[in-house]
Amino acid sequence: MMKPSKKKDLRLLTIQDISCVGKCSLTIALPVISAMGVETAILPTAILSTHTMFQGFTFLDLTDQMKPITDHWKKEGLTFDTIYTGYLGSVHQMDLVRDIASEFSQPKRPLIVIDPVMADYGRLYAGFDEAYARKNAEYCGMADVILPNLTEAHFMTGLPYRETYDRTYVQKMLDALLQLGPEWAVLTGVSFESGKTGVMAKCRKTGEIFEYYLDRVPANYHGTGDLFASVVAGWLTKGASLQDSLKLACRYTQETIRCTYESGKKDAYGVDFEHTLPDLAEEAGALGDCRSRQC
Numbered sequence: 001m002m003k004p005s006k007k008k009d010l011r012l013l014t015i016q017d018i019s020c021v022g023k024c025s026l027t028i029a030l031p032v033i034s035a036m037g038v039e040t041a042i043l044p045t046a047i048l049s050t051h052t053m054f055q056g057f058t059f060l061d062l063t064d065q066m067k068p069i070t071d072h073w074k075k076e077g078l079t080f081d082t083i084y085t086g087y088l089g090s091v092h093q094m095d096l097v098r099d100i101a102s103e104f105s106q107p108k109r110p111l112i113v114i115d116p117v118m119a120d121y122g123r124l125y126a127g128f129d130e131a132y133a134r135k136n137a138e139y140c141g142m143a144d145v146i147l148p149n150l151t152e153a154h155f156m157t158g159l160p161y162r163e164t165y166d167r168t169y170v171q172k173m174l175d176a177l178l179q180l181g182p183e184w185a186v187l188t189g190v191s192f193e194s195g196k197t198g199v200m201a202k203c204r205k206t207g208e209i210f211e212y213y214l215d216r217v218p219a220n221y222h223g224t225g226d227l228f229a230s231v232v233a234g235w236l237t238k239g240a241s242l243q244d245s246l247k248l249a250c251r252y253t254q255e256t257i258r259c260t261y262e263s264g265k266k267d268a269y270g271v272d273f274e275h276t277l278p279d280l281a282e283e284a285g286a287l288g289d290c291r292s293r294q295c
Contacts, residue, residue: 011079012237013110014230015043015066015097016086016117022051023270024223025087029230033084035277036234036284041080043069043100046089051270052126053222063093070100080110084233086226087117091132094139101142111236114143114182115229119151122161130155141181145242147229149189153177167192167200171209174202184242188228191216199246210243214254219261223270228253231280238287252280 012033016025026042033040043066049058083101088094101112116136118128133155140146140156150173154161157176162169170190177185186201191213198213228249235245260271 009039010037010081010237011039011041012082012084012233013041013043013080013104014084014086014233015045015088015100016226017046017048017089018044019048019051021049021269022054022222023273024051024226028223028226028270028273029084029086029233031277032227032230032273032280033234033237035281036231036238037281038082038234038237041073041078045087045093051222061089063090063096066093066096066100070103074103078104079108080104082111082113082233082237084113084115084229086115086229089127091135094135098139098142111145112143113145113147113229113233113236114140115147115225116140116152116156117225119155120149122151122154122163124155137180140177143182145184145186145232145236146177146180146182147186147188147225147232148177149225150187153187156180170200171202174200174209178202178204186232186242186246188225198250201242201246210246212243212247212250214250217254217257217261219257219267221257221260221267221271224253224257227256227271227273234284235287238284240287248283252276255279 014029018026026044030040030042044062046062047060085097088097104110118125118133118136137156148156151161153173157173159173159176170187174185174187183204184201186199188199189197190200191197195216196213197216201210231249231252232245235248236242256271256273256276259275263272
């Protein structure tokens, strides 16, 4: 995997939407990655009054602003150690991000982390179709790490979606994802045992398989995938291994879900990461600068 730049100050660019209320996308990525000690630049793809689980939300498409913003950055000589993308609203935005990643690959190619946010529970999100999923599969080919859930993997690979499965099924899914081109494919939300959930990952070059599972908190909250992906992207930028990044992201997401669940708050507003962020910042500080490690 590409290693981040050896500059003292690390800078990550995250490209996704802003949902002004309902914690997800950039309102999670920016504070979480910043708390990990990584400068976080943002490229908003759209502004929504709330996330899409609310009724009657407003939506402002910012596609036409993406290139002017990055053109200005190029003139300023900005560089990025990592480019991390989440929810992208259109096929055209994927093409734009591919161009952006290419433009910022000098003098050193950034680490590319893609969370192909588009589906869950066997169905695509509203506004997406199978053509979008096929484009996402192509788009994920440029990544070092991709972080789909099982539904997203199903739509990108064409393999059948199953709610019950075994390790053979998940390994076939990982192999199909790796054929798209990323160095590491990580499947999230994997569960082989009641009450346990976690991740299974595979490396394209070495064939290494990594698994990590924790007790499942009996609750579902909007934005937990964004929280998980943000921690992974931030930790990798600091030079941690992918395995350690996945472990931390699993633990932090589990603890944040548990904290939110015990508070009794409504699930539509997302997880209370604000209460667990100091612990993440402390752990990131203890990690220090491990950029010499291999991912």
